[in-house]
Amino acid sequence: MKYYVLTFCSGLLGVWLFHVLHLPIPWMLGPLFTVFLLQFFTPLPLRWHRYFRDIGLILVGLSLGDYFTTEVFQAVPSLLPKIFILNAVLISFSVVLAYVTAKWCHIDFATALVASIPGGLSQLVIFAEERQSIHVSIVTYFHVVRVILVVSLVPLLLSTNSVQHNVMQAANPVTLGTILLLVIGYIAMRIGTRLRMPVPAFLAPLFVVLLLNFFAIPHAYISVELVHLAQLFVGCHIGLSLTRKEMHLSKRLLAMGVVSAILLMIVTLVTGYGLSVWYDISFATAFLSLAPGGLDQMSVIALSIGGNVAFVTVFQLFRILIIYSIVLPALQYSIK
Numbered sequence: 001m002k003y004y005v006l007t008f009c010s011g012l013l014g015v016w017l018f019h020v021l022h023l024p025i026p027w028m029l030g031p032l033f034t035v036f037l038l039q040f041f042t043p044l045p046l047r048w049h050r051y052f053r054d055i056g057l058i059l060v061g062l063s064l065g066d067y068f069t070t071e072v073f074q075a076v077p078s079l080l081p082k083i084f085i086l087n088a089v090l091i092s093f094s095v096v097l098a099y100v101t102a103k104w105c106h107i108d109f110a111t112a113l114v115a116s117i118p119g120g121l122s123q124l125v126i127f128a129e130e131r132q133s134i135h136v137s138i139v140t141y142f143h144v145v146r147v148i149l150v151v152s153l154v155p156l157l158l159s160t161n162s163v164q165h166n167v168m169q170a171a172n173p174v175t176l177g178t179i180l181l182l183v184i185g186y187i188a189m190r191i192g193t194r195l196r197m198p199v200p201a202f203l204a205p206l207f208v209v210l211l212l213n214f215f216a217i218p219h220a221y222i223s224v225e226l227v228h229l230a231q232l233f234v235g236c237h238i239g240l241s242l243t244r245k246e247m248h249l250s251k252r253l254l255a256m257g258v259v260s261a262i263l264l265m266i267v268t269l270v271t272g273y274g275l276s277v278w279y280d281i282s283f284a285t286a287f288l289s290l291a292p293g294g295l296d297q298m299s300v301i302a303l304s305i306g307g308n309v310a311f312v313t314v315f316q317l318f319r320i321l322i323i324y325s326i327v328l329p330a331l332q333y334s335i336k
Contacts (some may be wrong), residue, residue: 035239041045065209101106118292
């Protein structure tokens with residue numbers, strides 16, 4: 001237990017450092033970098049149980065499920081064709097990018113694909129971790145570079161200095177309703193595991209809350225504090241999964257991680273411009289709808305600049321669903 005406490009405190013140190021230095025996503029990237037560096041350069045006996053990772057993913061899934069509001073459901077029918085077309089363009093480009101990465105860097109295509117598709121950092125790293133044939137360190141490096149680039153540059157591109165770090169509103173205390181929702185999320189994860197769902201700890205709870213919102217069933221909400229705790233749990237887990245042995249990446253891989261992130265940003269800028277013309281909306285809203293960053297980060301930037309948050313949320317959410325319901329299951333089937 002003391003080793004878990006030591007790792008938890010190390011993660012909190014990372015959160016504090018990232019806040020002080022005004023670095024992006026402090027509750028996720030802070031623990032990730034701090035725990036990674038401490039286990040890499042010190043003899044500290046850091047440990048982290050898989051249960052903490054699963055708890056973190058369940059909380060993330062439950063919180064993201066609440067982005068499916070009535071407003072979002074009402075907007076879906078008219079947006080659905082464009083959602084599929086534009087996300088198909090981005091995902092297709094990612095597949096081509098993965099093919100080039102695999103050939104140029106001499107790695108397997110499955111690793112290159114998971115490293116290249118614009119999904120969530122934590123969820124894709126966990127997906128890679130659960131498949132022995134995929135190199136976790138490569139996937140983590142590519143996605144961390146992309147997250148840092150997107151979250152750092154998007155506010156500059158859109159001329160906003162008022163970026164926050166969470167879209168959740170008022171903090172809710174942990175109530176019996178919250179505990180019940182967590183239990184339901186855990187049961188959903190177990191069912192998702194038996195159904196061989198990709199990243200079941202994340203995706204199954206998300207679908208549960210989506211259905212609750214669709215049928216207007218009242219339920220508790222995940223507070224800001226719990227979302228932060230979830231990010232810390234997952235960040236600590238990823239940081240510990242990057243061992244000294246795994247982090248010897250070639251110069252080609254290091255360069256390709258940066259190049260692929262830049263290329264994906266350029267394609268997003270072009271498709272974002274097309275979307276803005278298509279729907280006669282602001283370029284900021286269109287770009288954020290397609291940007292390869294986290295759903296929460298893109299939504300909060302949209303909120304801070306007066307963009308159409310519902311529009312951004314619909315596009316980002318459906319990309320998550322397309323990737324985790326179609327792309328990853330297909331990849332999972334192909335590497336069995």
